[in-house]
Amino acid sequence: HPTKRESLYADLREELPKELEKKRNLYREQLPEDAVEQVWQRFHDALMPLHSAGKLGxxxxxxxxxxxxxxxxxxxxxxxxxxxxxxxxxxxxxxxxxxxxxxxxxxxxxxxxxxxxxxxxxxxxxxxxxxxxxxxxxxxxxxxxxxxxxxxxxxxxxxxxxxxxxxxxxxxxxxxxxxxxxxxxxxxxxxxxxxxxxxxxxxxxxxxxxxxxxxxxx
Missing domain, CATH: 3.20.20.410 (Protein of unknown function UPF0759)
Structure with a gap:
């Protein structure tokens, strides 16, 4: 699914290319590779407390x-x-x-x-x-x-x-x-x-x- 631009982490939004500044929705292939890496890593880190507590099925x-x-x-x-x-x-x-x-x-x-x-x-x-x-x-x-x-x-x-x-x-x-x-x-x-x-x-x-x-x- 596409992601609303406003849903992206604020610091990553600031680093987006100028041609994406007015885009309402963003797709993975439009993002710089380092931004993709950061999104995955932060998602992983956010899930880890649940996993460590045995509460993530x-x-x-x-x-x-x-x-x-x-x-x-x-x-x-x-x-x-x-x-x-x-x-x-x-x-x-x-x-x-x-x-x-x-x-x-x-x-x-x-x-x-x-x-x-x-x-x-x-x-x-x-x-x-x-x-x-x-x-x-x-x-x-x-x-x-x-x-x-x-x-x-x-x-x-x-x-x-x-x-x-x-x-x-x-x-x-x-x-x-x-x-x-x-x-x-x-x-x-x-x-x-x-x-x-x-x-x-x-x-x-x-x-x-x-x-x-x-x-x-x-």
Whole structure:
């Protein structure tokens, strides 16, 4: 994703080339290499206290819709891993090309070979940003699932807050679909993290509580 210029560290903003002074959004390739190095290092250092206290499960990299399957993008995924080698990272894609039938084996193999957890998703279907709700553990250490809701209208409508986009409360039947999948993941990986991203009001908390009860039934 691009970064708003105002979000960049003040001292780094002052060192930007003049042609970037009036840019509202900045992309990685526009920044001087030393600025990129500084951003990564400061991000790493900010996470270290959580990691040292045993409170950092993983760093989740959610790549944007325009991040399609390609050699250069695979290389960038590996760069993210190498930049944060002190932490576990998990990878969530947002373009269908990664799991299209012709590419699925390649994608899963790439993640397995590099020990990178694939983030399984429950999300609206039928869009370029949609991935199928498959459950696969590509790392023996960590498996991860994220629930984004199933409202196709909210998924594509621009809203003032992120919560509006994920305004969806799962029905018990929909959560139950994932029970065998999550249990299977837990047999494949040492840890399984399940995250409710339907962050509207108390929807996520309620669904998390309900899903936990379903998992404890058997």
């Amino acid at each position: 993983a760093v989740l990299f959610q790549f944007p819709q325009w991040f399609v399957i390609a050699r250069k993008n695979k290389e960038y995924v590996l760069e993210c891993r190498d930049r944060l080698k002190d932490f576990r990272i998990a990878v969530e894609f947002r373009h269908k090309s990664w799991l299209e039938e012709r590419n699925r084996e390649e994608t899963i193999g790439f993640l397995e070979e590099n020990g990178l957890p694939f983030v399984c998703v429950d999300m609206p279907q039928g869009f370029d940003s949609s991935l199928p709700p498959i459950a696969v553990a590509t790392s023996k250490d960590l498996a991860m699932v994220r629930f984004h809701g199933r409202d196709p209208k909210a998924w594509t409508t621009k809203s003032e807050t992120a919560a509006e986009r994920f305004r969806y409360e799962y029905k018990e039947k929909e959560l139950r679909e994932w029970v065998p999948k999550i249990k299977d993941l837990s047999q494949q990986a040492r840890e399984t993290h399940v995250l409710m991203n339907n962050c509207y009001r108390d929807y996520a908390v309620n669904n998390a509580r309900e899903l936990r009860s379903l998992l404890e039934e058997e």
